[in-house]
Structure formats: structure tokens, C-alpha cells
Amino acid sequence: MAVEWKGVFPAVTTKLKDDGSLDHDAIKAGLHRLIENGVSGVVMMGMVGENAQLTPEEKRTVLKLAVETVDGRVPVISGLAETNTAAAVQFAKDAEALGVRGLMVFPGLTYKSESRETIAFYKTIAKASKLEILLYNNPRGYGVDLTPDVVAALLEEPTITAIKEESYDTTRVTDLLSRFEGRLNVVCGVDDLVLESVALGAKCWVSGMANAVPKASVELIDLAVAGNFEAARKLYRVLIELFHLDTHVKLVQYIKLAENITAGYPEHVKAPRLKLEGEERKKVVAIVEKTMTDLQALAR
Incomplete structure (x- = not known):
């Protein structure tokens, strides 16, 4: 069944225990909460899900838990983040077998491939399974830019059906x-940049802070896609300071802290990341608490 790339697909946090091991119960509870609040799909083990810090066994355990917990209610998408093509191909095959x-x-992580290498990498992965592929374009984070010309070559593979556009250049939405x-x-x-992107034609959003505020995030994109930009702008302005935290190098810690405040899930992270402390922590807590207060006021 084809993935319908519409609505909110949270980049789900990987819940951990204090010792860094997977918190199975919290992972399951978090997925139930997201689905109950109306998300259209879930993306496991993106950057927010700390993919690169998980062991191969942990990655496959997370996927098994997700597929079993979601039980077909929404599509389960898996991040694929490997350092070499052979490992990426194997992961694609394993993910398909697990039911994502x-x-x-x-x-490819740790190496800034040029266009010929990038195209070969993605095409090889596309041929490794029948799964739909969401290209991840984050040149700031990974030094590789999937320009429209590169994308044109990649679309020779029929399973490549979507691109997560994170170049921070909204003209890309129109160009693509x-x-x-x-x-x-x-x-x-x-x-x-979600409201701006929807105004230009995007209908789907892979969101980090939707972990903390799933209901408001779903409402925001629904309003925008429906063309109700007056109401969408009001809601967006309430959420914007929280959403700015998604663009920081410590987005994982910020999102996990926000999710802890709004839903009670553990904020533990995989080393070398560390939990927030001091003034930085106080600042994030203040932003989250103000956002929740303003959301309640807007709903009245």
C-alpha cells in the first residue's frame, strides 16, 4: 500500500532508560499518544530518534516495537542512516522484513559525497527493497545537497516518492x-518553516516538536492545507518559539525535555549527548511552559 504523504509524521524520539538502554514501555506509550492525537504516520530513528547513536540490534528492536505497537493504524517509516552502502542495503532489507x-x-554518514556518488548511493538503496523512500535533504547537517538536478536523476527509481526538504530555503519547495x-x-x-512550506504547496510535515505538541501540530497543518491561514497564523505564532528549538544543534535534548514536560516521558539521551542543565535548561522549560499556557488561552 502506498504511503500517503499528508499531515504530520513526527520524527519520533527514542525513549531511553537512565543507563541508555531502550525503554520499551515508554516507546510504546509514546506511539499510542501520537496516534491518538491524529498524526498521519511516524518516522522512527531520524536524527531526533538518535539513529546514529543506536546499535544495529537496538535499531531493529525499535522497528519491531513500532510495527507491533502501531499495528497498521498509520505508516511506520524508518530512518536509514549508515556509513557505507553495504550496511545501508542490509538495513533496508531488514526493515522491509520487519514490516515498515x-x-x-x-x-551516507561521515562522508560528503559528490553528486555522482550521492546518486549511486540512493539508487542502490532504492533497488534493495520495495519500500517507499523519503529522501532526506539536510545539507546543513550532512554536507550533501539533493538539488533538483540530483533529484531528477534519483526519480528514475520508482520507489523514491518523497523528499524531506530541510535546506532552509523555501524556494526549493517551489522549484521541486x-x-x-x-x-x-x-x-x-x-x-x-512549516506554514511557509504549506503555503507553497507542501502537504506533509516531518516534525520534531510534534512529539511534545502533537494535537496542536496536527491542527496547524490541517488549517494551513485547508487554506485557513488566518487561524493557522494565530496558532503558528503561539508555537513558533517552541518550533525554533527544532533548528538548534541540541534539538534532540530540547525535544526530549519538551516531551518530558508535556507528556512525562524520560528525557535521557545517548552519549555523547547529555541532558540539559543550568540556564540552558531553564530557558527551554520557560519556552515550553509559556507555549502550553498560550495554547490553553487560544483554545478558550
């Missing part, structure tokens, strides 16, 4: 849709 519906594929609309789904990958 698609892959959000990072460029003007060339590939009907063939490629352009997905917003930056929380504080």
Missing part, C-alpha cells in the same frame, strides 16, 4: 514542485 512501510534515507509535482511529494522538514 518506508525509509527516510540519510546520505514546479518540476516534479505529481511524481514527488515535497515534505517540510523544518518546524519553523
